[in-house]
Amino acid sequence: MIREVVYLDYLDALLQADKFRCESIIGKLQSQGVDIREIYIFIFQKALYKVGKLWEIREISVAEEHIATQITDYLVTKVFAALQNKDKTNKxxxxxxxxxxxxxxxxxxxxxxxxxxxxxxxxxxxxxxxxxxxxxxxxxxxxxxxxxxxxxxxxxxxxxxxxxxxxxxxxxxxxxxxxxxxxxxxxxxxxxxxxxxxxxxxxxxxxxxxxxxxxxx
Ligand code: B12
CATH class of the missing domain: 3.40.50.280 (Cobalamin-binding domain)
Structure with missing residues (x-):
């Protein structure tokens, strides 16, 4: 389970548009062997849902929401690219x-x-x-x-x-x-x-x- 403090650290970096800090937090989770699904749901999804709420109440701007999305998009791909795929099926x-x-x-x-x-x-x-x-x-x-x-x-x-x-x-x-x-x-x-x-x-x-x-x- 990802600790709340790690999520909050990531959220803070995301809201500061600090891509390298976000990347480093995620890199640490990966090196600890945290499952990709956990990172996707308990970091990326959770943080973007929060971004959506902040945007709704105008606590952050559209530009800030856009950069948060771009950083997430980059990391969603990066986390996945580091994994070995399972054997291929023909599906x-x-x-x-x-x-x-x-x-x-x-x-x-x-x-x-x-x-x-x-x-x-x-x-x-x-x-x-x-x-x-x-x-x-x-x-x-x-x-x-x-x-x-x-x-x-x-x-x-x-x-x-x-x-x-x-x-x-x-x-x-x-x-x-x-x-x-x-x-x-x-x-x-x-x-x-x-x-x-x-x-x-x-x-x-x-x-x-x-x-x-x-x-x-
Ligand atoms: C980023 C964002 C945008 C970006 C999207 C850019 C992009 N590249 O994706 C932009 C700026 C374009 C945008 C525009 C708009 N947005 Co917007 N946006 C968001 C935000 C902040 C994050 C979206 C996101 O990526 N979430 C994270 C992902 C991982 O979560 P997810 O999509 O739910 O996916 C998970 C599950 O749902 C599930 N899942 C999703 N799809 C599928 C499919 C299958 C097959 C399966 C099995 C599972 C599955 O798995 C995922 C992982 O667990 C959300 C806030 C939020 N609550 O999500 C608002 C939000 C989605 N947006 C909203 C709105 C209203 C809009 C606009 C209408 C705003 C406007 N007035 O212009 C426009 C509409 C544009 C359009 N026609 O699509 C509302 C939607 C309300 C609703 N449900 O109708 C939200 C919820 C914000 C809010 N709090 O009101 N937005």
Missing amino acids: KAIISCMEKEFHYIGAKMVSNIFELNGWVSYFLGSNTPAKDLIKFIDEKQPDVIAISFSIYMNYSRFIKALNNIINHFPAQQIILGGQGLTGQLLEEFKMQYPSVKYFNSINDLDFYLQQPEVINN
């Missing part, structure tokens, strides 16, 4: 955000979790136009499409794009996550789309990817 996943969805850090973590489990992961990042996503799915024929949805306001656009995928590829397995669906909306979504798997954390996804029926399927 493929496409990870994307839908059109007008610009939050891609969570999706990048998801992509890395697939790769850690030996999958080939096509990470498309943010704001993928619906028709291009369909074309890409057609070309790559993935086992799974993982979608990250963060902005509640984009719900109807998101549903339209999701229906479009389901109509084109009725048998396609789809996994969804992100902060856009919560509470009643999430419950309604699950009832309407029982075949879409929803995970609200990369740990749940990781656990799922290690199930024998997923590995051997």
Whole structure:
């Protein structure tokens, strides 16, 4: 478990836009053998959620929020690059955000979790136009499409794009996550789309990817 004092030290460095201090704190955790999932959730995610709250109450500026995101993006990649991948499977996943969805850090973590489990992961990042996503799915024929949805306001656009995928590829397995669906909306979504798997954390996804029926399927 990462100690609160380490998180607070990291948060302080992040809010000071001190990339090298952030990097050094994370480097220490890695050298202590702290698991990537812990670093992702209990440092990066926790700090960005705090940044979001500070931005909401105007305690930090948009520029400060942007630099915090950029530093995190860099470190998400760096922490992952230091790891040895497990043996490759022949499974493929496409990870994307839908059109007008610009939050891609969570999706990048998801992509890395697939790769850690030996999958080939096509990470498309943010704001993928619906028709291009369909074309890409057609070309790559993935086992799974993982979608990250963060902005509640984009719900109807998101549903339209999701229906479009389901109509084109009725048998396609789809996994969804992100902060856009919560509470009643999430419950309604699950009832309407029982075949879409929803995970609200990369740990749940990781656990799922290690199930024998997923590995051997
Ligand atoms: C950085 C940021 C931005 C950046 C994004 C840049 C980038 N490169 O990603 C920019 C500046 C573009 C931005 C813009 C906006 N943002 Co913003 N942003 C954030 C912030 C501070 C951090 C996002 C982040 O990376 N979080 C960290 C990641 C790791 O967390 P995560 O996305 O939840 O992912 C985890 C899980 O959800 C899960 N997961 C995520 N996806 C998936 C997918 C699958 C398949 C699975 C299994 C799991 C999974 O795994 C991840 C790891 O555990 C958040 C605050 C917050 N609470 O997150 C606000 C936040 C998301 N933004 C918000 C808003 C309102 C906006 C704007 C509308 C603001 C505006 N008025 O312009 C725009 C909308 C832009 C758009 N159309 O997308 C709100 C969203 C509220 C909502 N749910 O609807 C938040 C929550 C801020 C707030 N407190 O109000 N934002």
